[in-house]
Amino acid sequence: MERLERDGLTITWLNGGVTHMDGGAMFGVVPKPLWSRAYPVNENNQIELRTDPFLIEKDGYRLLVEGGIGNGRFTEKQKRNYGVLEEAKLEQDLAELGLAPTDIDAVLLTHFHFDHATGLTKGDGGQERSVFPNATIYTSATEWNEMQHPNIRSKNTYWEQNRTAIAGQVKTFEQELEVIAGVRMVHTGGHSDGHSILVIEHQGETFLHLADLMPTHAHKNVLWVLAYDDYPMTSIAAKQKWQAYAEEKDAYYLFYHDYKYRALKWNKDGDITYSLQRERS
Secondary structure: OOEEEEOOEEEEEOOOOEEEEEHHHHHOOOOHHHHHHHOOOOOOOEEEEEOOOEEEEEOOEEEEEOOOOOOOOOOHHHHHHHOOOEOOOHHHHHHHOOOOHHHOOEEEOOOOOHHHHHHHEEEEOOEEEEOOOOOEEEEEHHHHHHHHOOOOOHHHOOOHHHOHHHHHHEEEEOOEEEEEOOEEEEEOOOOOOOOEEEEEEEOOEEEEEOHHHOOOHHHOOOOOOOOOOOOHHHHHHHHHHHHHHHHHHOOEEEOOOOOOEEEEEEOOOOOEEEEEEOOOO
């Protein structure tokens, strides 16, 4: 497990499983000869997208960011379509840290798409139950409303099985929420109408999780947005805003989906000045 440590702050990446999505969809209108130089692609035109939550430990709190894809939640057809070659090992990773799912105080969910939320619930003897029963699950009010009432386009990614067992744990916010001191969620829209990002500020350092506004390091170009984005121009504007903020703060970027990097920092010339890479088995 990769870990980023500071005095009073620890961020640890856990194994939430892996998907492989269509590269063209993940890079929208960008031609393949361009994006394929920035991110590897397989013979099926799919790119590897981890779904690895990270655990924030700060001020005695344990906050899980995103939920992974869980275990036993996909049909064989879905596994083929979404390139699920590995399912989550969240509980095993938590056990290695001396923790149980009941020790998680909150889940910070940027949005409820299946590749972020499926690991929050599981089937147990024919009943759906919460994986993190003691956690408050934070998401934007707009996102929670869409999760409950998906439209014709979004219903394929907002799954009822990811909603029913955790509905009583969900707490929403409008534009911004400070979950604990120095950790805040900000509603951006773009990828989904309710999409949010995470900002961590600790002892003069800033860490940004732009979630699916910038799912991989190859999406740094503000114009490289996903065909999956419901509001691509909103995504572009949000990326411009928060990349400017990152440059001003000399911030670290934290990744949930990237096949290679857990955290990165670029300088003003676009050169990588810090990287934390995923250990590949």
